[in-house]
Amino acid sequence: MVVSSEETFGPLAAITKFKTEDEVIKRANSVKVGLASYLMTTDLNRYHRVTERLEFGMVAVNTGVIADHGAPFGGVKHSGFGREGSKYGCDDYLVHKTIVTGGIDTKYNSLL
Structure with missing residues (x-):
């Protein structure tokens, strides 16, 4: 199913049945793109297990809203790297630059 393996940028969802978490995570991570993934669950343990293993830049749980001005926005794999928004x-x-300064009053003052 193409909608399950490409970024569609549209208001649609690919809903599939699965028997085990390993099966569905393997299927999700097998795609070449990795912008966003969505998970619906009421099981807090499953929430933690699955979100940690999904190879996506963003994961939304029990919501369709994934963007927030305080959260980094971006993907992995063919969806790019780096983040937009947030700090x-x-x-x-x-x-970034590192500047290390020694003591100001040193024996090197005569060289300055």
């Missing part, structure tokens, strides 16, 4: 999105525009 993590700013990192793409920054150059």
Whole structure:
């Protein structure tokens, strides 16, 4: 089913039956894209097990809303890398520099 393996960017959902968590996680992670994944469950243990194993940049549980201004937005695999939004999105525009300074009053003052 094409809708299960491509990013559609539309208001539709691919709903499939599965017998085991391993089966459905393997099926989900087998796709080449990894922007977002959605999970519906009332089992808190399943919530933790499955969300940790899904290879997607974003995972929504029991909601269709995944974007929030405070949360990083982005995918993995063929969906790209890096993040937009939130403090993590700013990192793409920054150059980090480390400056280490020794004591100001040192024997090297005569060289300055």
